[in-house]
Amino acid sequence: MAGIQQSISTSTFLGHNKLRFRNQNVSMPGKSSGIVRCVATPSTEKTSYKTQVSRNENLAKLQAGYLFPEIGRRRSAHMLKHPDAKIISLGIGDTTEPIPEFITSAMAQRAHELSTLKGYSGYGAEQGEKQLRASIASTYYGNVGLEEEEIFVSDGAKSDISRLQVLFGSNVTIAVQDPSYPAYVDSSVIMGQTGQFQKDVEKYGNIAYMRCTPENGFFPDLSSVPRTDIIFFCSPNNPTGAAASREQLTKLVQFAKDNGSIIVYDSAYAMYICDDSPKSIFEIPGAKEVAIEVSSFSKYAGFTGVRLGWTAIPKALLYSDGFPVAKDFNRIVCTSFNGASNIAQAGGLACLSPNGFKAMMDVVGYYKENTEIIMDTFKSLGYKVYGGKNAPYVWVHFPGRSSWEVFSEILEKTHVVTTPGSGFGPGGEGFVRVSAFGHRENVVEACRRFKELYK
Amino acid sequence: MAGIQQSISTSTFLGHNKLRFRNQNVSMPGKSSGIVRCVATPSTEKTSYKTQVSRNENLAKLQAGYLFPEIGRRRSAHMLKHPDAKIISLGIGDTTEPIPEFITSAMAQRAHELSTLKGYSGYGAEQGEKQLRASIASTYYGNVGLEEEEIFVSDGAKSDISRLQVLFGSNVTIAVQDPSYPAYVDSSVIMGQTGQFQKDVEKYGNIAYMRCTPENGFFPDLSSVPRTDIIFFCSPNNPTGAAASREQLTKLVQFAKDNGSIIVYDSAYAMYICDDSPKSIFEIPGAKEVAIEVSSFSKYAGFTGVRLGWTAIPKALLYSDGFPVAKDFNRIVCTSFNGASNIAQAGGLACLSPNGFKAMMDVVGYYKENTEIIMDTFKSLGYKVYGGKNAPYVWVHFPGRSSWEVFSEILEKTHVVTTPGSGFGPGGEGFVRVSAFGHRENVVEACRRFKELYK
The missing domain is CATH 3.90.1150.10 (Aspartate Aminotransferase, domain 1)
Structure with a gap:
């Protein structure tokens, strides 16, 4: 089958170049394993041509694979x-x-519509379809007054965490819960916000690790946490499963306010909450001035492969010079992203209907x-x-x-x-x-x- | 309809918090327009709380909107x-x-399968599904010997351009065709690779603009281009529509080799080529040691809204220390991305079948x-x-x-x-x-x- 595909489609696309160039460039670096892996082992190819571009030193800091x-x-x-x-x-x-059939049917329908003149659509808004943004705002933030334009639809929380790191740039300092979802730390290293990995303590320099243990109820002792620009906080937490209480999150928001920090709150598991713990950081008074919330359909609707999430950035969140964070994030989204798949967005909209x-x-x-x-x-x-x-x-x-x-x-x-x-x-x-x-x-x-x- | 959605779904998710927190946090910054825009105008909100996080100075460099x-x-x-x-x-x-029905049917079918125990799949490989990678390799690079593991499937070329910028980091220098697709320059500015915008010449500092005019056949005079680490080159070009000839691209590859530069070659319009111009940079002997190719299904199959593209990074492409560029890109993809939508990938696979x-x-x-x-x-x-x-x-x-x-x-x-x-x-x-x-x-x-x- 693959052979047939190649012989037919290649001959169409590659056209008359095929014969002339069939045999060039077939030499591959001798020692290469043929498997691209995350593990950062030094190359063993010593005799090959090398460019004069220096490897990004931040990537060299990363320990082993993701x-x-x-x-x-x-x-x-x-x-x-x-x-x-x-x-x-x-x-x-x-x-x-x-995935519940009600939701996959909406996606299948959207796919079919894309083959019709009437139902076809090309580029969507980079920030997401208006109706989906509105639906996320009303479903998850209706009680805290977030509006449609404060919601940025994405292809998932992991992608948005990295986009947020690009937004903040290399000059910010960050804090993370310890333990926490590794994407916060690794994306920070990649952006150059950190020092080298310190093997003795298993930490990167210039990151504040907020220890969360059974002894402190998995909520950090904020009196021992240094001020950082950004505080990544995930609740319910991955991996500990701990959901921060209203009292704890109130302390966290106050801590951010005292320090002028921005909280990046990961609420990807909020729908698993069954007690009185807040489901959004924005339930805490004043949070809109200090917090961003990242979330996802992955663990709610089984969208891990479909890819759909969102980031909420209140208009009230301002940099020290008064510039709205959401405006710069919007610029990142417009430049580095072209919106989530329209089919996935149709699924997201179906997720938020009553059924x-x-x-x-x-x-x-x-x-x-x-x-x-x-x-x-x-x-x-x-x-x-x-x-x-x-x-x-x-x-x-x-x-x-x-x-x-x-x-x-x-x-x-x-x-x-x-x-x-x-x-x-x-x-x-x-x-x-x-x-x-x-x-x-x-x-x-x-x-x-x-x-x-x-x- | 939106009202019904809100009243039902919100009440489910927001649960018993709803009554208690319904009225908090409803104050919004008074002067805010309610429209998040790309235009980088200074905020007019003077009395609001501000964080102490400095705005990323690179974003402040950007001119107007994307x-x-x-x-x-x-x-x-x-x-x-x-x-x-x-x-x-x-x-x-x-x-x-x-989109041709043959292709949307494959996507609709994949969507439906996701609602079945047998057909469901969660996280896919960050690099893309094996079969799609293989199919892209054989269809577009069968004549130049690129292999499956050198193909990274993405949600589109624009996203990959930014991921490549994150890969290279802030210490590289870049060259772009002038004129060129604005994402190259803007993503470079965001990553901090450039100086300020110079209004008199309408250029950012520290970017080499390679002028492409009717006089030079829209191919830059390389003898006047300074050495840079990265050379963005799009052919057929957006916006000029010019496709570089084999002779021109041979010169470009030689220029990169002489300078130890990496070419990021954007071939998103290659299927529009109807003469003898190369459809891939890898048709040029030696290009695997100096080039990356970014491409997309957007303009081939109408996937602008579906979101699917790829980046090809040969194993033979090495940094100055001999480390393979593809290994670091793989780490970026694993950390900052979770793969393209599986439904879109099913569409991509259908695109590459003979029909x-x-x-x-x-x-x-x-x-x-x-x-x-x-x-x-x-x-x-x-x-x-x-x-x-x-x-x-x-x-x-x-x-x-x-x-x-x-x-x-x-x-x-x-x-x-x-x-x-x-x-x-x-x-x-x-x-x-x-x-x-x-x-x-x-x-x-x-x-x-x-x-x-x-x-």
Whole structure:
């Protein structure tokens, strides 16, 4: 099939150049493995031509690969070693349940409409379709008065975190929860906001790591946190699963205000909250003057592969010179992005209709039941477990043990993929994150194996 | 409808917080217009709270808005002024013809499959689906030996241009064709690679502008171009429509090699080439050691709204220390991106099947017929026109006149939106770009009006 494709389509596109240039340029650097990987190992090609462009020194600072591809590689290696094992992944936090048909139908319909004269549309607004922006504003921020034009639709939270780093530039300082989602730190390193990685403490220079532990209820002791320009804060938290309380977030907003900082609040798991914890930072009075919120349809509707998210930037958020942050972000979005896929946006709009919203809540509910099964399992084995209640992540403590060691032990002995806590920062050492994203039968089976291993 | 959505879905998500927090935070900064715009005007809000975060000075360097949103605003203003005018847009270069049904069916099918247990998939590879990468490699680079793992699938060329800028960082120097697609320059400014905008010459400091004029056949006099780390080069060119010849590109590759530079080659219009001009920079011997290629399905299959493109980075492309550029780009993609929408990727795969490829060629052919109509029109009016042959853009010369003045004259008198050449750089002054993306009857009607105006 691939062969047929190539012979037909290539001959059309490549045309009469094909014969003339068929044999040129076929020499490849001899030692190259042929596999592009995240791991930053030095090249072994010594005799090849080199450009005179210096490698970006910030990329050279990055340690090993981005966490999740690294876990994917370990999983693949395990599969090679145990080809017959039934591997269960509760690792990367990838959704597994089908997208409700109501929502996929809206996307399919939009796709079909694109083949009609009447339904075709080309470039959409870089900031997202007006109706979707309005719907996000009313659904998630109707109680706090955010407006349509304060919502920027994106292809997902991870992309927006990097766009926000480009917005802030290399001269800002940042703080992160420790442990936290690795994209905050890695994107900061890439933008040149940090110093070198300090192996002894497992931290990058010039980043304030706000330790979040069971002892402080996974909320940092702000009196020991230095002032930074930007504070990344994720609640419900990835990986600890802790949702900050209203009181805690009020303290955080006050802290930002006292320091003149900007909070980048990641609320990608807000729909998993089932107690009185705020679902948006903007529920806290004054937050609009100090906060940005990043969120996503990924974990609500199973859009991890469809790609759709948003960032809310209030008009009231101003730089020190009074310039609105949203205006510069709008410029970034206009220059570096061309809007989320129109088909994905049709899906997002369906998600926020009454039927779609109910369907999303059902999916969330399904994963929350998984969470309970996982929590009960580890509790019954005598482990201290955290998170889970308001988040699809269970944070299991293995006191005195290395996270990677426990990760390997679990993978080796139960064929279950988890995520080592230390991958989220030094504060995660001794913990393992177990994701509740999985088919029920796999979660149940994984828990059976956990009970076998740790009985 | 929006009201119903809000009352139902908000009440579900916002839950019991709704009553308590309904009335807080409703005050908005008084003078705010409520419209987030690209134009970088200073804020007029003097009494509001300000953070102590400094505005990114690179963003402050940017002149006015990104070109195309600016044109959109002028179009909107014109519509307000002439509510009954039948406006025809040959401006922004947005595709207008429906996506072939063969391709939308593949996307609709993928959407439907996502609602099934068997067909659901979550996070895909950040670099793109293996089959699509392989298909792009064989279709577009089968004759030059690029391999699957050298292709990075993206949500479009514009996004990838910015990701490449993040890859290179702030310490590189760049060269651009003058005129050129504004995203190269603007993303460079944002990354801090440039000096301030110099109003007298309409250029940013620290960028080498390679003048492309009818006199030099729209290929720069390389003997007068200083060495830079990066050379952005688009062929067939946006906006001039000129496709560089094999001889010219051989010179360009040699120039890059002599200087140790990296060429970022934008081939987004390659399928419009109908003569012997190379369709990929990699057709030039040695290019794999000095070039990256960025491309897109936007102008081939009408994917401007669907969002799908790719970047090809050969393994043989090395930084001065021998580190492979592709490895660092892979790290950027893994950290700052989560892959293109899986539905869009299904569409891309359909595009590259024999049926899909033929359908794309038909769409390209349609726009090429438009191009001929536009070229014939301006030629018959005595204007010198360039481009067109290998590109969907016609570059019309209005000697001695300002591009914006001609743009306004055409808009005012014919209600046709074009693009002022000077928006692409000072070298575009005196030209107007007329896009061939439009329904046939609109192109014909626009040409009738041009004949009326300039007879």
